[in-house]
Amino acid sequence: MTVSDLSKQSGFRSLAMPFPDREVSGVYVGDLLSWVMGRANEGDLWLTIMTNVNVIAVATLTGVSAVLLCEDCEPDSELIKLATEKGINLLVTDKKIYEACLFVGEALS
Amino acid sequence: MGEPLTFHFDVDGDNFTSAGEASLSMKKNLRQLGISPEIIRRVSIAMYEGEINMVIHAGGGTADVTVHSDRIEILLADRGPGIENIDLAMREGFSTAPENIRNLGFGAGMGLPNMKKNTDSLVVDTALGVGTTIRMTVLI
Ligand SMILES: Nc1ncnc2c1ncn2[C@@H]1O[C@H](COP(=O)(O)OP(=O)(O)OP(=O)(O)O)[C@@H](O)[C@H]1O
Ligand SMILES: [Mg+2]
Numbered sequence: 001m002t003v004s005d006l007s008k009q010s011g012f013r014s015l016a017m018p019f020p021d022r023e024v025s026g027v028y029v030g031d032l033l034s035w036v037m038g039r040a041n042e043g044d045l046w047l048t049i050m051t052n053v054n055v056i057a058v059a060t061l062t063g064v065s066a067v068l069l070c071e072d073c074e075p076d077s078e079l080i081k082l083a084t085e086k087g088i089n090l091l092v093t094d095k096k097i098y099e100a101c102l103f104v105g106e107a108l109s
Numbered sequence: 110m111g112e113p114l115t116f117h118f119d120v121d122g123d124n125f126t127s128a129g130e131a132s133l134s135m136k137k138n139l140r141q142l143g144i145s146p147e148i149i150r151r152v153s154i155a156m157y158e159g160e161i162n163m164v165i166h167a168g169g170g171t172a173d174v175t176v177h178s179d180r181i182e183i184l185l186a187d188r189g190p191g192i193e194n195i196d197l198a199m200r201e202g203f204s205t206a207p208e209n210i211r212n213l214g215f216g217a218g219m220g221l222p223n224m225k226k227n228t229d230s231l232v233v234d235t236a237l238g239v240g241t242t243i244r245m246t247v248l249i
Binding site: 035 | 128129132133138146150153154157161207210213214215216217218220222223226
């Protein structure tokens with residue numbers, strides 16, 4: 001499933017979608033950046049509550065297909081600007097991480 | 110590839126919200142050189158962790174990357190406080206990151222372990238009150 005399809009199906013709001021056709025090949029959840037850096041796989045959808053600009057560097061270097069900010073976390077405006085600049089798909093939802101995971105799991109299966 | 114290619118970066122120690130610049134631009138350079146995605150991923154993740162460490166723990170430093178035909182070398186050097194116990198620092202979960210840094214998502218104590226995991230060799234040279242030099246090699 002592509003990031004754009006996932007966003008449409010789920011109602012996850014798109015804050016930046018420079019690469020709508022990227023395939024979501026897995027899921028990773030985490031807020032500790034170097035933990036994510038060590039464990040997230042290329043193509044994963046990354047669910048987090050972290051909203052500072054370092055998220056973009058981690059997303060770029062791990063090659064995740066999109067970042068999904070959960071639990072209604074308000075991103076820094078700088079984050080959205082940077083996501084567009086660096087080519088990172090950025091989505092947001094008010095769902096709790098667990099509920100967002102259930103939804104994504106369903107959509108991907 | 111003939112002569113090795115070298116890249117130099119000054120890593121600013123003041124601004125940890127824009128840190129990662131050197132690693133991100135190195136990633137671009139490697140892509141332009143046609144290095145394989147897996148090698149690029151390993152090099153840029155290891156370099157990023159080292160770069161962030163220099164910003165957070167050492168007030169900045171320098172990064173020098175040399176691309177040889179058979180390997181990529183990353184040299185990180187800072188004049189920070191040094192690492193008191195390197196065996197401890199290499200352990201997963203060990204961190205001295207202060208509260209304000211942890212709030213940004215750092216401080217899992219996974220940076221040095223990630224650097225080790227993603228490189229073929231990692232050599233740390235550190236002295237208290239003098240600084241830290243880290244040399245990492247990734248074989249192509
Ligand atoms: N360049 C450095 N200068 C001084 N101390 C350092 C340096 N790099 C690492 N350290 C020390 O080693 C510890 C472990 O580093 P490591 O990168 O593994 O974890 P961290 O930076 O604390 O957290 P994380 O990388 O998970 O965000 C640090 O907390 C710090 O005490
Ligand atoms: Mg670190």
